[in-house]
Amino acid sequence: MTIDKQDGPYEVVRSPEVTRRLTLLWDPPEPKTRGRRATLTREDVVAAAVALADEGGLDALSMRRVASALNVGAMSLYTYVPGRTELIDLMIDRVYAEMDLPRAGTQWRPALAQYAREHWTLYQRHPWILQTNMWRAPLAPHVLDAQEAGLRTLIDAGPTERQVVEILGVVDNFVQGQARTVIAEDREKESTGLDSDAYWTSMSSFWVDFFDVERFPTMTRIWNAGAFDEPQGTFESSLERLLDSIELTVERARAGS
């Protein structure tokens, strides 16, 4: 089989492990009708795994723990899922299906804002996504639905195809970065078991014991101005600012065309 691209036809290459991962996501095997009946569904396994990861992050997600949460032997899971990697793929696909994506035909700015906010809340409901999203999101159906919806908001708004890809990349980076920041705080807070006030005073021990005011004058100035406090809550305003700058690109593209 060949595929045509701009610089000529290519042979299609299929590596077995990639194909296995993708097949599970896009064309999963139906439950067999012959033989012993399964006590669970693949959905049960994925749901239990998501619950575990929501609770304690990806570190808490072990095959043995998922199994015992389902009152099942550890190795039984391998009937439903080829391995831990593929289970995580399915988990991601499942939670991406929760998203309320902007409909086609909406104005680009509210649509893109919704796209960003939906990711923002998704990351906070399921912080472990950002642990798996290390390099790139998996090629799962609902992940691509989200990408499609994001690209769709801009594709007819003026920018070129390349610009659309670039802009959506910037939005993704922004949302992920914001989410990482607030999740970092949540985790540190609950790991020290302190409430919000006590957390800040605990952090202050660093400034008292080690921080060198002469080495870091700018940070000192900003700290004294209180500008390091409460970095959350700025998501909405930062998002608006980001959308403003995108609007400039969009307007410019519209004027040029």
Next chain:
Amino acid sequence: MTIDKQDGPYEVVRSPEVTRRLTLLWDPPEPKTRGRRATLTREDVVAAAVALADEGGLDALSMRRVASALNVGAMSLYTYVPGRTELIDLMIDRVYAEMDLPRAGTQWRPALAQYAREHWTLYQRHPWILQTNMWRAPLAPHVLDAQEAGLRTLIDAGPTERQVVEILGVVDNFVQGQARTVIAEDREKESTGLDSDAYWTSMSSFWVDFFDVERFPTMTRIWNAGAFDEPQGTFESSLERLLDSIELTVERARAGS
């Protein structure tokens, strides 16, 4: 001990494990003069660990492997480093020390560009940083040097302290996101063991076997336009565009003050 902040004095709280991590970074114990002489230095251990992680990522970084790379028993490492977590802290501090940071007094735009580029190349030399940077960079001296340099580029350029923090956050998110994207490709390429051309054809098997053109019309259009190809190389141009939008904020702040 108490510390004064805007809303009153607080008691300083010190949790033992946080103090141990910070002490190792900011005030590491000198090598003892009594007793048996050590065969290594802490620097040796950290350097070997960095080499291993550069090679195979954080997954390849096990205490046993570091030890055997140094021709030493596994448990010997624990005389130099309290554990794996703290070793990674030291690794990060070490590689951040490589950065060529913008000097004070430089114009904000070239300085901020240098800050971004230095991070960009750092992430590509040591991709494992992005695996540890999951939630937040550690409070290590050279990490704070970088932060200080970044904040310094903007603090006297016009924006308020809060804006400076926000802008630098956006820049950090942008650079990390770009780096994650190109590293994702590098890793996929080398995991399939293919060169650049063969890699793209291998990816195309997904489009041929599973991709539904009707479900993803926008992605199809962008794919056909070739706008998904070669997302690297756009770092410099995207950075310039980002700096343009920051320049607007700076100009506006300057006009207002």
Next chain:
DNA sequence: CCCCTTTTCGTACGACGTACTGAAATGAGC
């Protein structure tokens, strides 16, 4: 020399993912 401090590192424990294997359960063909 001896003693005390420090480093070295073998052993071991409990976790992990999962390969292998055999037992148990079920539908299909007779």
Next chain:
DNA sequence: GCTCATTTCAGTACGTCGTACGAAAAGGGG
């Protein structure tokens, strides 16, 4: 209803991990 191929279930086990423990080795100060 019996048989048998098929499928699920799960115990055992292997190699990996971080690291606690403790004994041995090595060196400095008296």
